[in-house]
């Protein structure tokens with residue numbers, strides 16, 4: 166289905182990470198090379214690679230780039246170096262927990278290797294880390310596919326589905342989270358319309374989701390974010406499905422700014438509201454969404470548009486990149502381990518911790 170790679174490691178342990186440069190889509194489809202940890206940090210910060218699962222997978226490969234900096238070090242010192250570089254990458258973006266999840270997995274695996282093989286060669290260490298990052302990649306592909314299978318039943322035949330931001334193939338190593346059930350429904354021959362919110366300020370819906378769905382031959386219509394209420398009132402939306410960047414133990418879910426408003430609108434119109442996310446997006450260490458760190462981005466993203474100044478110079482700007490949707494507004498959370506309905510702490514632990 167996916168005819169491009171969001172990201173991929175090229176070569177052996179001394180290779181590099183190749184990313185589809187999402188800043189340039191849809192005008193240009195180009196890839197970029199990350200040969201250093203700094204380049205990857207910049208790519209994550211500036212959204213060349215974005216979407217919670219893709220950020221996590223990229224960070225896994227970031228540790229392979231860090232391992233390339235350890236030449237001539239003892240394994241124990243190489244491990245220390247890697248831990249330092251993981252801490253650096255962890256500062257690239259604060260909200261998507263997949264970033265920290267993947268870095269933690271890589272660090273654990275590096276520690277385990279160093280403990281069991283203190284006299285191993287650095288090449289063996291680097292190969293081990295690359296295998297671990299590739300495993301995170303492959304696991305993400307599988308999780309996306311299973312989310313599609315588990316969520317397909319929520320895509321109404323002959324209905325309309327509204328989505329926000331991009332939780333598609335571009336946001337993951339696989340087919341996406343929120344878009345995966347849509348691709349699965351297409352495979353089954355269901356007929357439906359997808360409405361894509363443009364997703365101000367950075368237009369991930371217009372630039373990425375509309376592009377991806379159009380490429381896949383899905384009937385997609387673009388709207389500005391402030392048109393969603395009118396669309397619902399007109400009876401065009403039978404379900405809302407979005408991704409998530411971090412889900413707290415009680416089911417509160419952070420996703421792209423504007424998701425919370427959509428959940429309130431969906432509730433007011435009696436429309437089911439689904440979150441699709443892999444188990445790597447759950448943060449069971451935090452009780453509620455109030456504890457999720459929300460990224461605030463540069464004012465120019467709001468005060469400028471396509472390089473033009475669209476607000477008075479020096480204006481104060483509110484620019485959170487994410488908001489939190491309360492669990493009570495979420496009909497169900499679709500994961501690769503099953504559907505959590507209703508999302509509450511007990512149901513979440515039953516599904517995610519098994």
Ligand code: MRU
Pocket residue numbers: 212215216217218261329330331332333336337341342343369407408409410420421422486
């Ligand atoms: O700022 P972005 O583009 O990284 O935000 C992405 C989102 O909010 C996605 O909906 C979320 O990460 C889920 S992606 C499967």
